[in-house]
Amino acid sequence: MTIRVRYFASLRERMGRADEELVPENLASVADVWKAVCEGQPLPENILCAVNMEYAHADTAVKDGDEVAFFPPVTGG
């Protein structure tokens, strides 16, 4: 099992990929996932995150099989 990480909109373009899979070793929280994909950087305030399609925070717990998403502020409507 793995954690699937997804990126949207301008962040997807900056990351140069729409998604990736991580082995959930030493990944306890959303912040840990961000660090793993962003070379140890802290999660920026202007990046929103979701776990399994519900809004989450940097300290939200993640587990094997979860889908974690990162994206910029939303601009619908």
Place this chain on the structure above:
Amino acid sequence: MRIELRATAFDPLAELAGYQAETAVLAGSFGATALFIGTMRDSNEGQSVRKMTLEHYPGMTERQLQNIVEESRKHWPFDDVLVIHRVGELLPADPIVLIAVWSSHRGIAFDACRHILEALKHRAPFWKKEALEHGERWVETNTSGYVSGS
């Protein structure tokens, strides 16, 4: 109740009439219909916009819209609601979003319609990318509404 994402252009007033006609439970019961239609403009922040692409997060977008509508209905117990939101490529003058709320009286209809729109703008995962005369850009924030911190 219907919440729908639409990949092609739609006519909001025809959708409204069609939904109302086919929803028998509404007949005779409501006294107020509040309606919001969001439409694409041909300029933004001083530049002409030729085209717009609306990206979304399939699955999460629908779920968040459902959450928003359910929480609004708890607060403002309206009779029924129709939400249609575009995704994909839009041209100026294309409708982006339709929100219609039916209720016994105007207060609930207006307030729920406004709340659903503002919550959608803050929480529903949609992102606009504009094609300009030269190049393209992501829209970074919404214009302010009435939800605090907007």
